[in-house]
Amino acid sequence: xxxxxxxxxxxxxxxGDSAVIKCxxxxxxxxxxxxxxxxxxxxxxxxxxxxxxVGEKKDQRIAVTLNKTAKHFSLHITxxxxxxxxxxxxxxxxxxxxxxxxxxxxxxSLIVHP
Amino acid sequence: xxxISQKPSRxxxxxxxxxTIQCQVDSQVTMMFWYRQQPGQSLTLIATANQGSEATxxxxxxIDKFPISRPNLTFSTLTVSNMSPEDSSIYLCSVDLxxxxxxxxxxxxxxxx
Numbered sequence: 697x698x699x700x701x702x703x704x705x706x707x708x709x710x711x712g713d714s715a716v717i718k719c720x721x722x723x724x725x726x727x728x729x730x731x732x733x734x735x736x737x738x739x740x741x742x743x744x745x746x747x748x749x750v751g752e753k754k755d756q757r758i759a760v761t762l763n764k765t766a767k768h769f770s771l772h773i774t775x776x777x778x779x780x781x782x783x784x785x786x787x788x789x790x791x792x793x794x795x796x797x798x799x800x801x802x803x804x805s806l807i808v809h810p
Numbered sequence: 811x812x813x814i815s816q817k818p819s820r821x822x823x824x825x826x827x828x829x830t831i832q833c834q835v836d837s838q839v840t841m842m843f844w845y846r847q848q849p850g851q852s853l854t855l856i857a858t859a860n861q862g863s864e865a866t867x868x869x870x871x872x873i874d875k876f877p878i879s880r881p882n883l884t885f886s887t888l889t890v891s892n893m894s895p896e897d898s899s900i901y902l903c904s905v906d907l908x909x910x911x912x913x914x915x916x917x918x919x920x921x922x923x
Binding site for chain 2: 728730732738739740741742745785787789796797798800801802803
Protein backbone atom coordinates (compact mmCIF):
# COMPACT_ATOMS: atom_id res chain seq x y z
CA UNK A 697 0.00 0.00 0.00
CA UNK A 698 0.85 3.68 -0.06
CA UNK A 699 3.22 5.17 2.53
CA UNK A 700 3.42 8.92 3.11
CA UNK A 701 6.24 10.53 5.07
CA UNK A 702 5.85 14.13 6.24
CA UNK A 703 8.47 16.52 7.62
CA UNK A 704 8.96 18.37 9.84
CA UNK A 705 6.67 17.29 12.65
CA UNK A 706 6.85 20.77 14.18
CA UNK A 707 7.64 24.08 12.50
CA UNK A 708 7.96 27.35 14.34
CA UNK A 709 8.23 30.62 12.39
CA UNK A 710 7.91 34.34 12.94
CA UNK A 711 4.96 36.16 11.48
CA GLY A 712 5.76 37.19 7.92
CA ASP A 713 8.24 34.37 7.31
CA SER A 714 7.66 31.55 4.86
CA ALA A 715 6.92 27.96 5.88
CA VAL A 716 7.60 24.83 3.87
CA ILE A 717 6.29 21.35 4.66
CA LYS A 718 7.48 18.36 2.66
CA CYS A 719 5.96 14.96 1.96
CA UNK A 720 7.17 11.90 0.11
CA UNK A 721 5.06 9.01 -1.12
CA UNK A 722 5.85 5.50 -2.20
CA UNK A 723 3.21 4.47 -4.75
CA UNK A 724 4.01 5.80 -8.20
CA UNK A 725 0.36 5.19 -9.18
CA UNK A 726 -0.89 7.85 -6.74
CA UNK A 727 -2.26 10.77 -8.69
CA UNK A 728 -3.92 13.18 -6.28
CA UNK A 729 -2.22 15.05 -3.45
CA UNK A 730 -4.32 17.18 -1.09
CA UNK A 731 -3.31 19.24 1.91
CA UNK A 732 -5.59 19.59 4.91
CA UNK A 733 -5.46 22.13 7.72
CA UNK A 734 -6.75 21.20 11.16
CA UNK A 735 -7.10 23.96 13.70
CA UNK A 736 -7.20 22.99 17.35
CA UNK A 737 -10.43 21.17 18.16
CA UNK A 738 -11.73 21.49 14.61
CA UNK A 739 -12.18 19.14 11.69
CA UNK A 740 -9.55 18.82 8.94
CA UNK A 741 -10.35 20.97 5.92
CA UNK A 742 -8.87 20.98 2.45
CA UNK A 743 -6.76 24.04 1.72
CA UNK A 744 -5.12 23.14 -1.58
CA UNK A 745 -4.57 20.11 -3.77
CA UNK A 746 -2.65 19.09 -6.86
CA UNK A 747 -3.08 16.36 -9.41
CA UNK A 748 -0.30 14.44 -11.09
CA UNK A 749 -0.55 16.25 -14.41
CA VAL A 750 0.46 19.56 -12.83
CA GLY A 751 3.77 20.61 -11.28
CA GLU A 752 2.66 23.59 -9.24
CA LYS A 753 -0.50 25.24 -8.03
CA LYS A 754 -1.00 28.51 -6.18
CA ASP A 755 -3.83 30.03 -4.21
CA GLN A 756 -2.97 33.43 -2.74
CA ARG A 757 -0.37 32.81 -0.01
CA ILE A 758 -0.25 29.05 -0.35
CA ALA A 759 1.25 26.91 -3.07
CA VAL A 760 1.91 23.25 -3.64
CA THR A 761 4.63 21.74 -5.81
CA LEU A 762 4.83 18.18 -7.05
CA ASN A 763 7.79 16.22 -8.34
CA LYS A 764 6.46 12.93 -9.65
CA THR A 765 9.86 11.59 -10.59
CA ALA A 766 11.16 11.99 -7.06
CA LYS A 767 7.73 11.22 -5.54
CA HIS A 768 7.60 14.22 -3.31
CA PHE A 769 5.35 17.24 -2.90
CA SER A 770 5.55 20.33 -0.74
CA LEU A 771 3.31 22.97 0.79
CA HIS A 772 4.58 26.54 0.76
CA ILE A 773 3.01 29.28 2.86
CA THR A 774 4.30 32.81 2.36
CA UNK A 775 3.84 35.82 4.62
CA UNK A 776 2.66 33.63 7.46
CA UNK A 777 0.09 34.98 9.90
CA UNK A 778 -0.85 33.81 13.41
CA UNK A 779 -4.10 32.37 12.03
CA UNK A 780 -1.99 29.98 9.93
CA UNK A 781 -1.09 28.20 13.18
CA UNK A 782 -2.56 24.70 12.90
CA UNK A 783 -1.69 21.12 12.08
CA UNK A 784 -1.23 20.46 8.38
CA UNK A 785 -1.66 17.01 6.86
CA UNK A 786 -0.55 15.93 3.43
CA UNK A 787 -2.15 12.96 1.74
CA UNK A 788 -1.69 10.83 -1.34
CA UNK A 789 -4.59 9.18 -3.10
CA UNK A 790 -3.98 5.85 -4.70
CA UNK A 791 -6.04 2.89 -5.80
CA UNK A 792 -6.71 0.24 -3.18
CA UNK A 793 -8.82 -2.69 -4.29
CA UNK A 794 -10.44 -0.60 -6.98
CA UNK A 795 -11.25 2.33 -4.69
CA UNK A 796 -9.24 5.50 -4.19
CA UNK A 797 -8.31 5.85 -0.55
CA UNK A 798 -6.21 8.67 0.89
CA UNK A 799 -3.15 7.91 2.97
CA UNK A 800 -2.28 10.73 5.35
CA UNK A 801 1.09 11.94 6.56
CA UNK A 802 1.71 12.22 10.27
CA UNK A 803 1.05 15.95 10.32
CA UNK A 804 3.07 19.12 10.88
CA SER A 805 2.26 21.44 13.74
CA LEU A 806 2.89 24.96 12.43
CA ILE A 807 3.28 27.70 15.02
CA VAL A 808 3.41 31.29 13.81
CA HIS A 809 4.69 33.69 16.44
CA PRO A 810 3.35 37.24 16.24
CA UNK B 811 -19.13 20.66 -0.71
CA UNK B 812 -21.01 18.59 1.85
CA UNK B 813 -22.59 19.24 5.23
CA ILE B 814 -21.81 16.40 7.59
CA SER B 815 -23.46 16.06 10.97
CA GLN B 816 -21.74 13.77 13.41
CA LYS B 817 -22.95 12.95 16.88
CA PRO B 818 -22.33 12.75 19.70
CA SER B 819 -19.65 15.41 19.72
CA ARG B 820 -18.14 13.95 22.85
CA UNK B 821 -18.83 11.26 25.39
CA UNK B 822 -17.34 9.76 28.50
CA UNK B 823 -17.93 6.03 28.77
CA UNK B 824 -17.25 3.25 31.18
CA UNK B 825 -14.93 0.38 30.37
CA UNK B 826 -16.74 -2.57 28.79
CA UNK B 827 -19.62 -0.56 27.32
CA UNK B 828 -20.27 0.33 23.68
CA UNK B 829 -20.85 3.65 21.93
CA THR B 830 -22.49 4.22 18.56
CA ILE B 831 -21.46 7.27 16.57
CA GLN B 832 -23.74 8.58 13.85
CA CYS B 833 -22.83 10.39 10.67
CA GLN B 834 -25.42 12.11 8.47
CA VAL B 835 -24.65 13.73 5.11
CA ASP B 836 -26.80 16.26 3.29
CA SER B 837 -26.35 14.54 -0.07
CA GLN B 838 -26.11 11.01 -1.36
CA VAL B 839 -22.58 9.66 -1.38
CA THR B 840 -21.16 6.33 -2.41
CA MET B 841 -18.22 6.14 -0.06
CA MET B 842 -18.08 7.04 3.61
CA PHE B 843 -15.00 6.67 5.75
CA TRP B 844 -14.33 6.29 9.44
CA TYR B 845 -11.07 7.52 10.95
CA ARG B 846 -9.48 7.49 14.36
CA GLN B 847 -7.26 10.34 15.46
CA GLN B 848 -5.39 9.90 18.71
CA PRO B 849 -4.18 13.05 20.46
CA GLY B 850 -1.50 14.79 18.45
CA GLN B 851 -1.51 12.05 15.84
CA SER B 852 -2.50 11.61 12.24
CA LEU B 853 -5.70 10.28 10.77
CA THR B 854 -5.86 6.49 10.76
CA LEU B 855 -8.45 4.92 8.52
CA ILE B 856 -10.60 2.36 10.32
CA ALA B 857 -12.84 1.30 7.45
CA THR B 858 -14.59 2.30 4.26
CA ALA B 859 -18.36 1.92 4.16
CA ASN B 860 -20.24 1.57 0.90
CA GLN B 861 -24.01 1.36 0.85
CA GLY B 862 -25.31 -2.14 0.31
CA SER B 863 -22.11 -3.98 1.10
CA GLU B 864 -20.00 -4.94 4.07
CA ALA B 865 -17.52 -2.35 5.25
CA THR B 866 -13.89 -2.84 4.29
CA UNK B 867 -11.60 -2.72 7.32
CA UNK B 868 -7.99 -1.65 7.40
CA UNK B 869 -5.27 -3.72 8.97
CA UNK B 870 -5.55 -3.68 12.74
CA UNK B 871 -9.29 -3.03 12.83
CA UNK B 872 -11.94 -5.77 12.99
CA ILE B 873 -15.68 -5.85 12.57
CA ASP B 874 -16.33 -7.32 16.00
CA LYS B 875 -14.69 -4.31 17.64
CA PHE B 876 -15.87 -1.63 15.22
CA PRO B 877 -19.13 -2.73 13.58
CA ILE B 878 -20.33 -0.32 10.91
CA SER B 879 -23.75 0.14 9.38
CA ARG B 880 -24.52 1.88 6.10
CA PRO B 881 -28.28 1.58 5.60
CA ASN B 882 -28.55 4.23 2.88
CA LEU B 883 -26.54 6.74 0.86
CA THR B 884 -26.70 9.53 3.46
CA PHE B 885 -26.11 7.79 6.79
CA SER B 886 -23.62 5.57 8.58
CA THR B 887 -22.86 4.49 12.12
CA LEU B 888 -19.68 3.28 13.78
CA THR B 889 -19.89 1.37 17.05
CA VAL B 890 -16.94 1.12 19.37
CA SER B 891 -17.57 -2.10 21.26
CA ASN B 892 -16.41 -3.38 24.63
CA MET B 893 -14.43 -0.22 25.19
CA SER B 894 -11.17 0.08 27.06
CA PRO B 895 -9.15 3.20 27.91
CA GLU B 896 -7.03 2.55 24.80
CA ASP B 897 -10.09 3.39 22.70
CA SER B 898 -10.02 6.97 23.97
CA SER B 899 -9.60 9.01 20.83
CA ILE B 900 -11.34 11.26 18.34
CA TYR B 901 -13.42 9.43 15.77
CA LEU B 902 -14.18 11.18 12.50
CA CYS B 903 -16.40 10.29 9.60
CA SER B 904 -15.78 11.65 6.15
CA VAL B 905 -17.22 11.44 2.68
CA ASP B 906 -15.87 11.65 -0.83
CA LEU B 907 -18.16 13.49 -3.25
CA UNK B 908 -16.55 11.64 -6.16
CA UNK B 909 -14.00 14.43 -6.57
CA UNK B 910 -11.38 12.81 -4.29
CA UNK B 911 -11.78 15.54 -1.67
CA UNK B 912 -12.52 14.33 1.85
CA UNK B 913 -15.15 16.28 3.79
CA UNK B 914 -14.99 15.54 7.48
CA UNK B 915 -17.51 15.55 10.24
CA UNK B 916 -16.71 17.54 13.36
CA UNK B 917 -15.58 14.42 15.18
CA UNK B 918 -16.55 12.54 18.32
CA UNK B 919 -14.20 12.94 21.27
CA UNK B 920 -14.39 9.70 23.25
CA UNK B 921 -12.98 9.19 26.72
CA UNK B 922 -13.11 5.73 28.29
CA UNK B 923 -12.69 5.45 32.03
